[in-house]
Amino acid sequence: MNILLVIASMGIGGEQRAASTITDYFVNLGNQVHLLTFNASNEKFIQFNDNIEITIAEKSKKNIYRLWSIRSEIKRLTPDVIIGFAVIPSILCSLAALGLGIPVIVCERNDPEVYPALWKKVRRIAYHFASGAVFQTNDASACFDASYFKSRIVIPNPIQSDIKKYRKPFDERKKVIVNTSRLTKAKNQDLIIKAFSRVCNINNEYCLELYGDGECKTSLQKLITDNKLENKVTINNASSDIFNIISQDAIFVLTSSHEGFPNSLAEAMALGLAVISVDCRIGGPKDMINDNINGRLIQSDDENALVDAIVDIIENKEKREYLCINAMTLADTLSIEEIGKKWECYLHKVIDDYARTNKNNC
Numbered sequence: 001m002n003i004l005l006v007i008a009s010m011g012i013g014g015e016q017r018a019a020s021t022i023t024d025y026f027v028n029l030g031n032q033v034h035l036l037t038f039n040a041s042n043e044k045f046i047q048f049n050d051n052i053e054i055t056i057a058e059k060s061k062k063n064i065y066r067l068w069s070i071r072s073e074i075k076r077l078t079p080d081v082i083i084g085f086a087v088i089p090s091i092l093c094s095l096a097a098l099g100l101g102i103p104v105i106v107c108e109r110n111d112p113e114v115y116p117a118l119w120k121k122v123r124r125i126a127y128h129f130a131s132g133a134v135f136q137t138n139d140a141s142a143c144f145d146a147s148y149f150k151s152r153i154v155i156p157n158p159i160q161s162d163i164k165k166y167r168k169p170f171d172e173r174k175k176v177i178v179n180t181s182r183l184t185k186a187k188n189q190d191l192i193i194k195a196f197s198r199v200c201n202i203n204n205e206y207c208l209e210l211y212g213d214g215e216c217k218t219s220l221q222k223l224i225t226d227n228k229l230e231n232k233v234t235i236n237n238a239s240s241d242i243f244n245i246i247s248q249d250a251i252f253v254l255t256s257s258h259e260g261f262p263n264s265l266a267e268a269m270a271l272g273l274a275v276i277s278v279d280c281r282i283g284g285p286k287d288m289i290n291d292n293i294n295g296r297l298i299q300s301d302d303e304n305a306l307v308d309a310i311v312d313i314i315e316n317k318e319k320r321e322y323l324c325i326n327a328m329t330l331a332d333t334l335s336i337e338e339i340g341k342k343w344e345c346y347l348h349k350v351i352d353d354y355a356r357t358n359k360n361n362c
Helices: 015-030 064-079 088-095 117-127 187-204 217-226 242-246 263-271 285-286 303-315 317-327 336-361
Strands: 002-009 032-038 053-056 079-087 103-106 133-134 150-153 174-179 207-211 233-234 251-254 275-276 296-298
Touching: 002 015, 002 064, 002 088, 015 032, 015 174, 015 263, 015 336, 032 064, 064 088, 079 088, 079 336, 088 103, 103 336, 174 187, 174 242, 174 263, 174 296, 187 207, 187 217, 187 303, 207 242, 217 317, 233 275, 242 251, 242 263, 251 263, 251 303, 263 317, 275 285, 275 303, 275 317, 296 303, 303 317
Parallel strands: 002 032, 002 079, 032 053, 079 103, 103 133, 133 150, 174 207, 174 251, 207 233, 251 275, 275 296
Antiparallel strands: none
């Protein structure tokens, strides 16, 4: 296959790590893979397979120019299939490919309800031109009625194939609670800080580490200062070496108000951390966590429940290790071998269905 994948940015994030792992799988099978990105100028970026041709789209932020860049790249490459990775690339790819005789697969990577009304209207029009859709959860797929797509499939994100090598024995773990997410309002890290402040009044042995970049860094730092937690809570920049860093920690907490399929949670589980997550919209965490079996799943914005869950895991070593051991099995469920096969089968289906439909219409 000759595959063109369009992604907004190559910066550090779950979307980019998923794209890197999936495209690497296809390259290793002998497929041609081309990557078109709107922004490759980030100081920190995800590494893609060296055999992938990477093109930077028109640098203007105006989507009309990005649309033109995508269409030009489609004409140059004549791929067998085009993948729009996330909502804006998906919309633009669906429109850019019109009349070129190449199927487009759209991929929703977040809560479909969070976008402005105008984008939702444009999306409704554009997606009718797509040949297929990949969702990360059933909840996300259910946001679109049957009129949208000719076919669709739910495929969760894969976990990087070498993640197991980063695991650390339980007795080498630091007494650290960690969160790795962009520092944005949607990630709701203020809930972690408020809950941790109360945890310290019950058990003062642990520290809290946040890893990420974003517009909420200043307000989060102020919340730390206001709660006199400067010696207990640290905000660190996002890192491309995050597996090696957090594998030394004991507990991972996710408090987002909405997610697609949070890579950070899946990776923490695969590394063998005890995880706590809110049951946020679109269902990624609830698809991964069986409460009290391989992690803890609590209601969104429930600070009391978060405090109780953290204290329970801190003070119950046997339970903590039980959750960790069960969490590690996710690495096999979400291995790139398993997830890659699903992507491969679906791409072939969309290409074959598209060719068959066009032949019948001739």
